[in-house]
Amino acid sequence: MTDSGPLYLTDEFIRNNKLLKLDKLIPVIQNAMASVSKNDEVIQPPRTIMNIPSLNGALLSMPAFCKYDDALACKLVTAYPKNADKGLPSVQGTVLLFDSTTGKVCAIMDGIEITTWRTAAASAVATKYLHNGTAVLAILGSGTQARSHAETLDYCFNFQQIRIWNHKYEGAQTLTKELTAKGKNAVAYHSVEECVQDADVIVTATFASSPILKGKWIKPGAHINAVGAGINHHSELDVDLYKLACVYTDTMASAETELKGLLEEGMTIEEVGDIINGTKSADRGMITVFQSLGMAVEDAVSAKLIYEEYKKIKK
């Protein structure tokens, strides 16, 4: 008996064949976020984060099983912030998708497309459930996540203006030009304070290891998707901003360790899933922060979606 081994799908193949389209991905991610806040739906142990200080990098191991979607997967992902200087992606990975009944690997997938789009989709879901006004979007950062957030949030909310700030202004200019070429009203900013002034929705997607966004610059009722992970997962916003805001995350199980610093400050953090499920209600008049950590179940359901879409085009 011969076994041709698992299917291998590259990022390029996933992208070129549009196997991860937003109209299908966003509902899948919304279900995953909701399921995390219900019992028995998802097995997702806190991920292992192996920091390698001498290399200024990290390797994360992220396994998950999602019962309702029958998705069993594990992502191995690295974060090397200095890769940008070498023209390489800072965040790279591989996702193994298993047959849940036998444990056999059915597909190996590059993890950049999955990580790029499932993270932006999670921010879009959080924005939908925590916020109302969507006229001005301000994005801090101009890398992979900044791009996917600009596209995904604009797809969902059709902003009147998209503002971009980056610590290197050329980066902000490049992304602004790309968005303008797609017909968006996009503007590059030199100053974070001016970029976020009166913005309805703000995204932080940088490797900043000390705060770049201050509470006093933000209008009441604004919503922030804090995506970046510098030294830890709450480096980009100043502590006063967290104190001003209602703070939400994707999974409290990971927050216990990854947001320990905030919890030790006495902050209350809630799961977005509880808002989606209607077991808690959001205070939309307040500044809201979605502190995105990134969940293995998001990778698992995204990989399953890609696999199902792949089977359709191969029929």
Ligand SMILES: NC(=O)C1=CN([C@@H]2O[C@H](COP(=O)(O)OP(=O)(O)OC[C@H]3O[C@@H](n4cnc5c(N)ncnc54)[C@H](O)[C@@H]3O)[C@@H](O)[C@H]2O)C=CC1
């Ligand atoms: N929450 C989640 O699920 C995920 C979070 N991330 C995090 O999102 C962030 C962005 O990731 P990518 O867009 O893939 O990386 P990237 O390398 O493509 O973009 C990084 C951005 O940060 C800027 N930057 C670098 N050093 C900085 C500093 N010291 N101060 C201010 N800005 C700085 C760069 O100019 C660039 O605009 C990272 O922190 C990454 O770890 C990435 C994937 C998933």
Ligand SMILES: O=C(O)C1=NCCCC1
């Ligand atoms: O969830 C993920 O995937 C990541 N989270 C933080 C940094 C790198 C990738």
